[in-house]
Amino acid sequence: MSFLGLRKWPIVKPLWPFFIASGVTYWLVSKAQDKMIRAPEYAHDPRNPYAAQIAKEAHH
Template structure:
């Protein structure tokens, strides 16, 4: 018998979605890493339009 549309055993959500959750985490990490490499490359590290230029300059002195 369903009580307000709820079943006795809930429909699995996490297990079928696990590969997608893992792939999302890996993709997020890889995109973040590639962005950091791009921002810190020689071409853009000293560009005044780079919002991280001051932080990169501070780290270069250490």
């Protein structure tokens, strides 16, 4: 059975690099965000939603 002339899985085969790239991009942005949140100039900012968590981890 086809939908708009396309079979079910052959559309995924040429798009696999985009799936991998989106996963890598998500991971890199997540790591960058974590590094920025924990930077000393932002770690003690009261607007930082993770300030309490960072302060508790720093006391250990």
